[in-house]
Amino acid sequence: MxxxxxxxxxxxxxxxxxxxxxxxxxxxxxxxxxxLDLADLTVDGSFCTGAAVCVMMILNGHSVWVAxxxxxxxxxxxxxxxxxxxxVFGISPILAGILTQLGLWSVNLAIMTRPNQSxxxxxxxxxxxxxxxxxxxxxxxxxxxxxxFVVGIFVIVIIAVLYWFFGTELGCSIRATGANINMxxxxxxxxxxxxxxxxxxxxxxxxxxxxxxxQYQNFADINMGRGAIVIGLAAVIIGEVLFSKIFRNFALxxxxxxxxxxxxxxxxxxxxxxxxxxxxLKLFSALVVAVCLGMxxxxxxxxxxxxxxKRGKSNA
Amino acid sequence: xxxxxxxSKTFNPGTVNEKLALDRLSLTIKxxxxxxxxxxxxxxxxxxxxxxxxxxxxxxxxxxIDGNDVTRLEEHRRAKYIGRVFQDPMMGTAASMGIEENLAxxxxxxxxxxxxxxxxxxERQFYKEQLATLGLGLENxxxxxxxxxxxxxxxxxxxLMASLKKPKLLLLDEHTxxxxxxxxxxxxxxxxxxxxxNNLTTxxxxxxxxxxxxxxxxxxMLYEGRIAVDVSGEEKKKLTVEKLLEMFTTASGSDEADxxxxxx
Ligand SMILES: Nc1ncnc2c1ncn2[C@@H]1O[C@H](COP(=O)(O)OP(=O)(O)O)[C@@H](O)[C@H]1O
Ligand SMILES: [Mg+2]
Numbered sequence: 001m002x003x004x005x006x007x008x009x010x011x012x013x014x015x016x017x018x019x020x021x022x023x024x025x026x027x028x029x030x031x032x033x034x035x036l037d038l039a040d041l042t043v044d045g046s047f048c049t050g051a052a053v054c055v056m057m058i059l060n061g062h063s064v065w066v067a068x069x070x071x072x073x074x075x076x077x078x079x080x081x082x083x084x085x086x087x088v089f090g091i092s093p094i095l096a097g098i099l100t101q102l103g104l105w106s107v108n109l110a111i112m113t114r115p116n117q118s119x120x121x122x123x124x125x126x127x128x129x130x131x132x133x134x135x136x137x138x139x140x141x142x143x144x145x146x147x148x149f150v151v152g153i154f155v156i157v158i159i160a161v162l163y164w165f166f167g168t169e170l171g172c173s174i175r176a177t178g179a180n181i182n183m184x185x186x187x188x189x190x191x192x193x194x195x196x197x198x199x200x201x202x203x204x205x206x207x208x209x210x211x212x213x214x215q216y217q218n219f220a221d222i223n224m225g226r227g228a229i230v231i232g233l234a235a236v237i238i239g240e241v242l243f244s245k246i247f248r249n250f251a252l253x254x255x256x257x258x259x260x261x262x263x264x265x266x267x268x269x270x271x272x273x274x275x276x277x278x279x280x281l282k283l284f285s286a287l288v289v290a291v292c293l294g295m296x297x298x299x300x301x302x303x304x305x306x307x308x309x310k311r312g313k314s315n316a
Numbered sequence: 317x318x319x320x321x322x323x324s325k326t327f328n329p330g331t332v333n334e335k336l337a338l339d340r341l342s343l344t345i346k347x348x349x350x351x352x353x354x355x356x357x358x359x360x361x362x363x364x365x366x367x368x369x370x371x372x373x374x375x376x377x378x379x380x381i382d383g384n385d386v387t388r389l390e391e392h393r394r395a396k397y398i399g400r401v402f403q404d405p406m407m408g409t410a411a412s413m414g415i416e417e418n419l420a421x422x423x424x425x426x427x428x429x430x431x432x433x434x435x436x437x438x439e440r441q442f443y444k445e446q447l448a449t450l451g452l453g454l455e456n457x458x459x460x461x462x463x464x465x466x467x468x469x470x471x472x473x474x475x476l477m478a479s480l481k482k483p484k485l486l487l488l489d490e491h492t493x494x495x496x497x498x499x500x501x502x503x504x505x506x507x508x509x510x511x512x513x514n515n516l517t518t519x520x521x522x523x524x525x526x527x528x529x530x531x532x533x534x535x536x537m538l539y540e541g542r543i544a545v546d547v548s549g550e551e552k553k554k555l556t557v558e559k560l561l562e563m564f565t566t567a568s569g570s571d572e573a574d575x576x577x578x579x580x
Contacts, residue, residue, distance in 0.1 A: 165431075169424060172413075172434035176421050179410035186369070186408070187477075188395030188425045 008273045015269040017147040019262030021212045026261045028205035029232030036178040036198040041097030043206045045104030046078040047225030050207025051214035052111040064127050068211050075207020076200040083196030118219035126215045163251040230289050235261035237292040317517045318345040323377030337363040339541035352528040353521045355538035361521045365487045370394040382484045396426025399478030401491040408474030411463030419443045422477035468499035479510050488520040529555050539568045
């Protein structure tokens with residue numbers, strides 16, 4: 001097989017569209033992982049919950065908008081479950097997330113009634129679909145039906161809403177909860193309630209992302225959220241590594257998470273283009289995230305002391 | 317203003333690490349009184365303050381603040397009465413948030429936090445004025461992340477945050493211990509100023525006997541979870557380190573005072 005650059009280029013719009021959709025999930029991960037300082041594994045289940053709810057609602061004749069809103073609300077419920085397990089029963093956040101995720105597997109199956117359900121673009125009016133990429137290109141549909149445009153609008157609106165929310169009194173108190181929980185309590189902030197709100201908001205976004213993904217690929221599948229947390233973390237970290245020096249404003253930080261997600265998908269697309277066995281994609285993602293997570297630690301331990309020693313010498 | 321009635325606290329009960337940290341301790345503090353607290357390592361000073369703040373519930377006894385029984389009130393609910401500064405400068409502020417954001421959080425202590433904007437323009441002016449009273453130049457750095465400040469600056473800011481919404485009770489737990497002597501003296505001076513200007517009822521733990529003698533209207537010394545010495549009024553004004561040690565020896569029936577209290 002030859003490596004034809006044109007093939008890669010033709011895959012690009014699809015990769016960007018997928019990156020944008022996963023970017024919404026990654027912003028959800030950002031809320032828990034960076035703002036609340038909790039590693040929440042609920043996402044692997046709630047992504048699928050969003051997809052399942054959306055597909056079943058559409059199959060049952062509801063409008064796509066109602067379906068998306070219900071997916072968001074269902075996602076919030078999954079976050080509530082994890083939040084209660086953590087705050088009321090004192091289970092560590094990671095374990096609480098794993099428990100919810102495990103339980104959600106059954107719930108998702110019950111929602112879908114079988115391991116996968118498809119919705120074709122021919123029979124249902126969807127907001128985004130893989131096929132629209134070609135349709136717009138061929139002029140069969142107007143530009144505003146292009147998945148990149150539609151999901152792009154979603155991303156902009158979500159960033160605007162989050163920017164507003166985390167600037168409010170409640171939003172500030174949620175940030176304080178993650179930044180310094182002792183200080184937050186001393187200032188009269190109900191840290192348990194705030195953690196629950198953060199987890200609900202986060203998983204609502206994850207489920208919303210799942211609902212868009214199900215539409216985009218025309219089906220929901222019981223395994224579709226597996227490994228989502230790793231993709232989310234990868235997006236957060238790639239975004240930070242590449243843009244943290246220039247993006248300081250909160251809205252721009254969220255944007256960098258979405259860009260991180262897009263870059264992740266372009267890299268994945270490139271890896272596939274290189275004819276690497278698709279089976280190894282997950283291993284590859286895990287390695288990338290492991291390296292990114294380990295970097296700051298290794299840097300602090302080995303590189304910074306060397307720099308300091310050098311600086312110390314030159315000062316002497 | 318503050319009443320502690322026979323409060324007890326045992327850590328790790330039923331294990332080899334069982335520790336009776338507060339032993340039926342009683343204390344009544346009047347409105348506006350400035351009390352300094354000393355005692356050896358492990359005497360139960362921090363435990364007493366944390367019990368008042370609600371970090372944990374006491375096993376026994378009652379805690380009453382300004383006539384309200386708060387014994388079973390959760391920490392964040394009690395916070396409306398209490399301003400706190402911790403020993404660790406990292407603990408009292410959110411490093412990743414700006415100076416004004418930290419102040420805005422403190423300015424809403426005890427209030428419902430809804431969907432109104434987190435900081436208003438009017439507040440900023442107020443924060444500037446308040447920061448100026450610290451004399452550290454922080455009034456021109458409102459948006460600076462607190463993580464970039466020195467330990468002394470952070471403690472001064474925490475002190476301001478604790479007193480911004482005049483608390484019924486100000487709790488200071490060795491809040492100058494982690495600072496270098498010069499900075500510690502400055503923060504202590506700011507403390508004296510803020511306490512007196514706002515007429516705050518204050519409990520200040522210190523490891524330094526001279527500071528305990530030179531500041532406040534009343535001095536208490538803890539020993540094994542109980543109050544061993546309690547001096548106020550004229551007697552407190554005339555107090556010397558030697559006299560204090562002597563009182564401790566008599567009260568506790570031991571002469572380990574010198575090593576245990578570590579004269580700093
Ligand atoms: N959270 C805790 N868990 C177990 N033991 C504790 C805890 N906090 C304090 N202690 C113990 O209680 C005793 C009193 O501690 P503390 O109040 O911190 O003393 P200090 O007077 O030095 O502030 C010490 O023996 C300490 O080891
Ligand atoms: Mg202590």
